Amino acid sequence: MATVYNWQLKRDMAYLYEGQRPKRQIAYVFDTNKCIECQTCTVACKTTWTSGKGQEVMFWNNVETKPYGCYPLRWDLKTLELLGEQSWEGETYTGKTVFEAAPPGERVLGYRPEVEDYASPNLGEDVIAGLVEKGAFFQGVHQVWMFYLARICNHCTYPACLAACPRKAIYKRQEDGIVLIDQSRCRGYRECVKACPYKRVFFNMVTRISEKCIGCYPLVEQGEQPRCVQTCIGKIRLQGWLSAPEAPRRDNPIDYLVYVRKVALPLYPQFGLEPNVYYIPPVHVPRDFLVQMFGPGVDAAIAAYRAAKDDPELLGALLLFGNTPRIVTSYKVQDQQAIGYDEAGREVVRVPFQEPVYIRPYFDAERGVYRHNIT
Numbered sequence: 316m317a318t319v320y321n322w323q324l325k326r327d328m329a330y331l332y333e334g335q336r337p338k339r340q341i342a343y344v345f346d347t348n349k350c351i352e353c354q355t356c357t358v359a360c361k362t363t364w365t366s367g368k369g370q371e372v373m374f375w376n377n378v379e380t381k382p383y384g385c386y387p388l389r390w391d392l393k394t395l396e397l398l399g400e401q402s403w404e405g406e407t408y409t410g411k412t413v414f415e416a417a418p419p420g421e422r423v424l425g426y427r428p429e430v431e432d433y434a435s436p437n438l439g440e441d442v443i444a445g446l447v448e449k450g451a452f453f454q455g456v457h458q459v460w461m462f463y464l465a466r467i468c469n470h471c472t473y474p475a476c477l478a479a480c481p482r483k484a485i486y487k488r489q490e491d492g493i494v495l496i497d498q499s500r501c502r503g504y505r506e507c508v509k510a511c512p513y514k515r516v517f518f519n520m521v522t523r524i525s526e527k528c529i530g531c532y533p534l535v536e537q538g539e540q541p542r543c544v545q546t547c548i549g550k551i552r553l554q555g556w557l558s559a560p561e562a563p564r565r566d567n568p569i570d571y572l573v574y575v576r577k578v579a580l581p582l583y584p585q586f587g588l589e590p591n592v593y594y595i596p597p598v599h600v601p602r603d604f605l606v607q608m609f610g611p612g613v614d615a616a617i618a619a620y621r622a623a624k625d626d627p628e629l630l631g632a633l634l635l636f637g638n639t640p641r642i643v644t645s646y647k648v649q650d651q652q653a654i655g656y657d658e659a660g661r662e663v664v665r666v667p668f669q670e671p672v673y674i675r676p677y678f679d680a681e682r683g684v685y686r687h688n689i690t
């Protein structure tokens with residue numbers, strides 16, 4: 316075992332290989348407050364990559380309703396139960412990661428889901444946390460809640476799937492940090508399926524090898540955001556590049572949201588993989604539930620998010636979501652507009668803080684028709 320630094324845990328930890336961050340790291344920010352669980356992302360991914368034989372219950376992207384939704388079945392609870400009770404001291408994780416808690420002779424603490432665990436991708440969908448008492452909705456705020464959690468591979472800095480593979484068939488690309496499975500090396504041992512605590516590697520029953528999200532690398536190589544990001548109806552997603560933790564760039568929207576403003580948090584950082592999908596936590600969900608899921612930064616993240624309307628730099632970064640297919644590598648705020656640039660410094664998106672309102676005439680003389688919707 317080597318010793319690597321995990322910035323999300325604020326400490327060194329054990330990992331099978333020497334820590335070597337890629338030249339740049341693909342990263343995403345998902346705003347859970349905006350997701351409507353329309354599953355457009357799920358369908359976009361499915362029709363693009365996993366519509367073949369043996370891929371029937373394979374969802375590289377899925378969206379589940381918390382607290383009860385889970386795909387595969389109880390993926391998060393099972394891993395949390397295996398890990399047992401652990402703790403944070405302030406922002407430092409003092410518990411064990413899935414690498415440090417691995418049983419003797421194994422590289423990662425994990426479990427392999429049963430075939431049946433993949434049978435119900437929509438289990439718990441739209442199920443709320445408790446019963447709504449008769450008339451409770453008349454009293455305004457009540458304690459019954461749910462939220463939608465969109466999930467893809469986290470293209471982790473320290474991938475458990477990669478560490479567990481005895482064939483060294485899984486690799487992390489230097490140029491973008493995307494984690495891929497070499498299909499010609501994989502022999503279907505499913506150690507990766509067992510090791511990934513997010514259960515983002517799937518076994519193809521027909522080809523007998525493992526498959527996972529490829530970060531839409533053919534798009535990313537062209538400077539375009541992945542399919543699930545481009546198609547998101549709720550505009551909850553932004554994909555870009557995360558700088559090394561010691562060198563955040565304030566003009567990089569991903570760095571700004573993750574490192575500077577700390578409004579977006581990793582999913583189950585305590586597992587120790589340094590996952591690179593960052594979530595803006597839902598503002599209406601009980602704090603304890605969120606802390607076990609996103610770590611100790613929850614209160615500060617929600618406070619910053621709630622104040623975004625008075626924080627032009629943050630508002631500007633949030634307005635880039637879903638407004639361009641291109642990858643935004645830098646941005647600025649000017650004249651009440653958020654302006655995003657691609658890697659070559661070209662402007663690719665400009666979003667006003669306030670949408671202009673156009674009032675059109677009730678009678679359109681040019682077309683000789685009446686309009687009933689004039690705004």
Ligand code: SF4
Nearest residue numbers: 352353354356547549
């Ligand atoms: S497309 Fe966007 S809004 Fe719809 S379910 Fe997916 S992440 Fe949520």
Ligand code: SF4
Nearest residue numbers: 468469471475476511
């Ligand atoms: S989320 Fe799972 S499959 Fe994706 S890189 Fe991390 S360990 Fe591997």
